[in-house]
Amino acid sequence: MDSALHTALNHLAKPLLLRAGLFVALWWILAEGSFLAWGVGLASIVLALAASLILLPPAPSQLSLPGAASFLGFFLLQSFSGGVQVARMALRPRPDLRPVVIDIPLRLPEGGARLLLAATLNLLPGTLSAGLEGGHLRMHVLDQRFPVEAEVRAVETRIARLLGLPLEAA
Secondary structure (H helix, E strand, O other): OHHHHHHHHHHHHHHHHHHHHHHHHHHHHHOOOOOOOHHHHHHHHHHHHHHHHHHOOOOOOOOOHHHHHHHHHHHHHHHHHHHHHHHHHHOOOOOOOOOEEEEEEOOOOOOHHHHHHHHHHHHOOOEEEEEEEOOEEEEEEOOOOOOHHHHHHHHHHHHHHHHOOOOOOO
16 A cells, blocks of 8 residues: 555655746746745746646656756757748738648647647747647638748647657658
């Protein structure tokens, strides 16, 4: 009985600490680094943590810390370079944009990984996820000359590495 309880607590400890850390960081950002509002902040963090555990119970995870570091670095680099590219286009006297909506077949398994992919692509300049339909992602792209499918494949690979998931054939 003790080993079962120990295993259950270990299974809960990592997600609990990770979520608590995320909520603390979020509160610190919202409070702009001020320690004056931490009384309210602590109550908010505890309530958010409880709600997150009820709404999204911890499940076994293959989350990779090297994969997370790689994903973060990749995301920051892509956000910066994409932002520069979009700014250059916007500052041209006569922007030459060719917007298009495309469907891209996905290789990630159904579920949270695909949602993370769509959300990540929304944050990269020049792309907007318009829907997940079956095994495809519908995207609005600012310029059809962007290498969008290659970018989607790169993000898919990083998410698969982050979550320890296999990629399916596209």
